[in-house]
Amino acid sequence: MxxxxxxxxxxxxxxxxxxxxxxxxxxxxxxxxxxxxxxxxxxxxxxxxxxxxxxxxxxxxxxxxxxxxxxxxxxxxxxxxxxxGVPPELPPIEEFARTLPFSYASEEAPDLARYVERSYPDPNSSVATWTKQFMEGEGGNDTFSLLKRLCMGIQDKLKYAMRFEPGTQLPAVTLETGGGTCRDYALLMIECCRSLGLAARFITGYLYDPALDAAPGEATTHAYPHAWMEVYLPGAGWVEFDPTNGIVGSERLIRVAVARDPEQAxxxxxxxxxxxxxxxxxxxxxxxxxxxxxxxxxxxxxxxxxxxxxxxxxxxxxxxxxxxxxxxxxx
The missing domain is CATH 2.60.40.2250 (Immunoglobulin-like)
Incomplete structure (x- = not known):
């Protein structure tokens, strides 16, 4: 702490x-x-x-x-x-949700429905098609393993680039151009997860490096406005993923607000x-x-x-x- x-x-x-x-x-x-x-x-x-x-x-x-x-x-x-920060181990995911696909329980499904709903046009199914590549490899359809591969894959396969235009890119545009900002990456992973039937939402907050901390009360260090996302996993709750840095949760992330869509945050x-x-x-x-x-x-x-x-x-x-x-x- x-x-x-x-x-x-x-x-x-x-x-x-x-x-x-x-x-x-x-x-x-x-x-x-x-x-x-x-x-x-x-x-x-x-x-x-x-x-x-x-x-x-x-x-x-x-x-x-x-x-x-x-x-x-x-x-x-x-x-x-x-x-x-984040506990070193993820809380256990409910047995029925440990592999994909799965359906949310009836008592949670109505409240999660808008977070599962696709929100951006994808006429050529490019987002869904791109997501399917992460269903292969070690872990197969294991839910958490797939999400980690997706998170790290966005960082590895796309190129981070500063962008001065207002707003957030469409996920299909991020794939087409091969890069974007942290907001673009977060939205892409949200829509990828939604294509798998998972509830996902947007987070805005700060990113900083605890390793650069000075002694208590001494000099400050830089932090950065940042965006990432989280996925709802039964048993574990909302789990944070930062595709810009390829990390799952972190003491480096300080959450300020959550929303269904980037424009709401x-x-x-x-x-x-x-x-x-x-x-x-x-x-x-x-x-x-x-x-x-x-x-x-x-x-x-x-x-x-x-x-x-x-x-x-x-x-x-x-x-x-x-x-x-x-x-x-x-x-």
Missing amino acids: RTLEIVHRTRYEYSEPVTLGDHRLMFRPRDSHDLRLLHTGLVIAPAAQVRWIHDPFGNSIAIAAFEGTTQILELVSTIELEHF MPIKGSFTGSPDVTVNAMVDVQVRTLSPVPVPETSVPLETGPSQAPMPSPAPAPTPEAQEPPTQAL
């Missing part, structure tokens, strides 16, 4: 004044058995009115509303959490109104610091433009790159 502080700073600079529309912010993780939220903070410039909602998946969402015009938008999220989603010629310069920086076991009080982040400070809802007491898109312009 590690106690971490993550500071996620995003800044947009506009070449001329613009009017900001509402922004939907997804920074606050959900408490779980593998992640305990200790403290949160959110600083926004220019000043904004902030309200909090839960989305259909139970994620905590901040809606920021702005007035007037501005040439900057800066968002600083600070979270402090205890991260327990954007860390920042908003709009602005300005002239057709306005340009936007975007900067994202995520720093992670290992804390001592003693909780460290939050320090506010000073900004030059009179920010609003919108504390995230306090976590309830509990027992002892690249996933961001620039705001969409509305002309």
